[in-house]
Amino acid sequence: MTRLGxxxxxxxxxxxxxxxxxxxxxxxxxxxxxxxxxxxxxxQKLDHPTADDVFMRAKRQMPExxxxxxxxxxxxxxxxxxxxxxxxxxxxxxFCPNMEEHCHYYCDTxxxxxDVTMPAEAPAMASPKGFQVDHYDIAVHGVCASCAGxxxx
Amino acid sequence: MTRLGxxxxxxxxxxxxxxxxxxxxxxxxxxxxxxxxxxxxxxQKLDHPTADDVFMRAKRQMPExxxxxxxxxxxxxxxxxxxxxxxxxxxxxxFCPNMEEHCHYYCDTxxxxxDVTMPAEAPAMASPKGFQVDHYDIAVHGVCASCAGxxxx
DNA sequence: TCAATAATTGGAATTATTCTAAATAAGAAC
DNA sequence: GTTCTTATTTAGAATAATTCCAATTATTGA
Numbered sequence: 001m002t003r004l005g006x007x008x009x010x011x012x013x014x015x016x017x018x019x020x021x022x023x024x025x026x027x028x029x030x031x032x033x034x035x036x037x038x039x040x041x042x043x044q045k046l047d048h049p050t051a052d053d054v055f056m057r058a059k060r061q062m063p064e065x066x067x068x069x070x071x072x073x074x075x076x077x078x079x080x081x082x083x084x085x086x087x088x089x090x091x092x093x094x095f096c097p098n099m100e101e102h103c104h105y106y107c108d109t110x111x112x113x114x115d116v117t118m119p120a121e122a123p124a125m126a127s128p129k130g131f132q133v134d135h136y137d138i139a140v141h142g143v144c145a146s147c148a149g150x151x152x153x
Numbered sequence: 154m155t156r157l158g159x160x161x162x163x164x165x166x167x168x169x170x171x172x173x174x175x176x177x178x179x180x181x182x183x184x185x186x187x188x189x190x191x192x193x194x195x196x197q198k199l200d201h202p203t204a205d206d207v208f209m210r211a212k213r214q215m216p217e218x219x220x221x222x223x224x225x226x227x228x229x230x231x232x233x234x235x236x237x238x239x240x241x242x243x244x245x246x247x248f249c250p251n252m253e254e255h256c257h258y259y260c261d262t263x264x265x266x267x268d269v270t271m272p273a274e275a276p277a278m279a280s281p282k283g284f285q286v287d288h289y290d291i292a293v294h295g296v297c298a299s300c301a302g303x304x305x306x
Numbered sequence: 307t308c309a310a311t312a313a314t315t316g317g318a319a320t321t322a323t324t325c326t327a328a329a330t331a332a333g334a335a336c
Numbered sequence: 337g338t339t340c341t342t343a344t345t346t347a348g349a350a351t352a353a354t355t356c357c358a359a360t361t362a363t364t365g366a
Contacts, residue, residue, distance in 0.1 A: 087241065087243065142288075
């Protein structure tokens with residue numbers, strides 16, 4: 001879809017690559033070219049793609065990569081803590097390499113997703129007795145500006 | 154699974170049935186026995202069942218009901234604003250007839266879901282420009298007391 | 307009561323994901 | 337550097353979740 005600039009910018013920068021190697025290693029995963037590439041694909045366009053989107057994008061540079069591998073890579077990245085999995089609607093899971101605390105504004109009309117950094121304020125909520133919190137997933141559903149505009153006319 | 158008492162308590166009470174009729178009508182849906190029954194099934198056990206769970210439970214009283222109808226009924230109930238759809242993990246969507254503002258504590262180990270009423274405090278977050286908020290979906294992932302206990306031993 | 311059409315049914319089709327077995331490649335040990 | 341062990345990749349089959357379809361049935365308004 002989107003045309004890339006000419007000299008492609010594989011692996012945004014060394015920092016991310018080193019981070020990837022370390023994280024994979026400490027989680028007991030091997031460093032493979034497929035995992036690097038899948039991570040790279042996620043970093044290149046932060047639009048919360050589905051596994052299948054990632055598959056299609058990954059194939060452009062690595063035509064032999066398989067569907068199963070993309071799933072495997074994504075699962076590894078999630079386990080390493082480099083990627084978040086986002087469940088916004090019925091259907092395909094989306095992936096997000098932004099690991100800052102943020103919530104997702106989701107347009108129920110066109111499916112667009114907007115990251116919004118969270119207010120530092122720790123959400124003071126009474127957990128069920130004994131529940132050990134791992135992380136919060138906050139989604140805000142609604143209609144994005146562009147879709148709201150179209151709807152009126 | 155769970156055996157019901159003898160004189161079964163179909164449609165918890167008239168209030169819910171009337172509410173259902175009204176909501177369906179104002180949303181342009183017809184009132185059918187299947188929709189009543191599906192709503193009833195949801196009200197009888199507030200454990201956030203999947204569509205397939207609902208299907209299996211519904212069949213106990215209405216053996217001829219079809220899979221497609223359960224999906225259709227659930228969609229109608231969601232559109233009416235009588236049921237919330239909850240997306241907690243990859244895989245099947247869950248359904249929740251509790252329409253109070255609440256968030257879901259989800260045990261990633263056993264899949265249990267706990268409703269927790271939300272603090273009245275309106276989540277003051279800067280929306281993306283022009284975004285019209287419809288509703289919030291807040292999930293808290295972690296490990297429930299029971300699973301946390303088992304893990305230690 | 308009848309007509310119009312929404313809803314239901316069962317099954318096929320589609321979509322998203324996982325599984326499988328054989329081939330390959332990463333990393334440790336030598 | 338070579339070898340060994342085993343994780344990973346691959347293609348395709350299998351499964352799970354949901355939607356679609358055409359024929360039948362039921363609801364609602366006239």
